[in-house]
Amino acid sequence: QIPLTNLDVIELPGAFLQFQRVLAPPVRAGQPTDQISLDSQPLAIGRGDPHGTVDTARVDLDPEEIAISRVHAMVERDGDNYFLSDRSRLGTELNGVAFTRERLVFGDRMRISGYIFEFTGDALRLIHLESSGTVSAENLTVIANDRRILDQVSLNIAAGEFVGVLGGSGHGKTTLLNALCGINPPTSGEVRLGGVPLADRARLREIGIGYVPQDDIVHRELTVNEAITFSAKLRLRLPPHQIDALVSRITTRLGLAPHAHQRVADLSGGQRKRVSIAIELLAKPSILFLDEPSSGLDPANEEALMTLL
Missing domain, CATH: 3.40.50.300 (P-loop containing nucleotide triphosphate hydrolases)
Incomplete structure (x- = not known):
């Protein structure tokens, strides 16, 4: 027997399984929260007390996750900037790299065990990786000028995957890309980005979708x-x-x-x-x-x- 740890991958014939432990939501002042606002007061982040706390100066994570230290990280304000310090036994990652103390920049991501928090400028937002970066399409069909360019295309892309679409010129690569990201929605079929339907533009803005076209659209006279x-x-x-x-x-x-x-x-x-x-x-x-x-x-x-x- 081998003990499983969070996010371990199990390889089976023809398939991969990922073990994910469901962690308790972050708690601040006794209330679960996905959005941790920051102010001038230092904020401690760490393993919670099984009996609970109501301390507004700390965020309690899953009390049964032994990989998390009681005080795992500290966020402190210095002038206009926020700084993140690692106080843990096993280390904390900032943008995938171990650190001691770093200034936080918009979009920075901190990992504590199975938790990932993103810095938004004045808060830390909990990221749900299992759905935030997924792309799924079912029975996509695109018809233009009475020509069927895509015919019942389905796919599923997991968060963190790097996927290339290969094909000859005029075989529908750009049409598929534009249908998936919503530039030219499909004639029929369904697309979900991060689990959100393509038609729900407000929620898609929260997820964040980036698109780089083939032709650069940058002002060339600027530096x-x-x-x-x-x-x-x-x-x-x-x-x-x-x-x-x-x-x-x-x-x-x-x-x-x-x-x-x-x-x-x-x-x-x-x-x-x-x-x-x-x-x-x-x-x-x-x-x-x-x-x-x-x-x-x-x-x-x-x-x-x-x-x-």
Whole structure:
């Protein structure tokens, strides 16, 4: 016998099973919550007391999850910024990396055991990964000019999967992509993104859907930093210092920091594609659609872009 831990994957002939322990919801001041507001007071996050607490200065997680320390992490405000400190025995991850103390930037994700929290600028929001990044389609049909382009297409994509659609020119790849993300809804059939029907636009905005078209739609006369910053100001309701921190984080992550003050027009094709991707990543979408992202790139740049994605 082998003890199972949360998110262990079991391989069977022809199938994979994932073990997931259902954790108790976070509790603050005795009340379950998915949204943890932040203020000037330090906030402790950790394993809860089985008998319960009503302390507003801490968030209690599942009291039976022994991988969580009693005080696992602390969130503290310093000026206009919030800082996250790891106080645990087994470690905490921020954006998939262990840390000691880091400034929080919009969209940062913290993992404590099976819990994932996303920083929204003034709160921590619990992320339900089992559904937030899924794509499902059933019997999609698209008819245009009396021509059946898609015929009863069904698919299921799990959260965290990286899926490519292959096919010759004119075989319906872009039509399928546009039907899945809602740009051109299908003639018939159903699409659900993160478990939400495509018609429910309000809830889809909460999930976050990103789309990078084949042709770059970036103002070429702007510098890289200007293009990304202006898009952030249009899309996000964040104070200037948080926008600056977010733009800096994204340009560094996509390898654009050395080109931050270059005009988009002076970049290579691969670099311009990265700018388009950076703009879509600003809002931290749970699902990202890309239409032929490697089109026009040489093999070296294509490999680098695929590795990045």
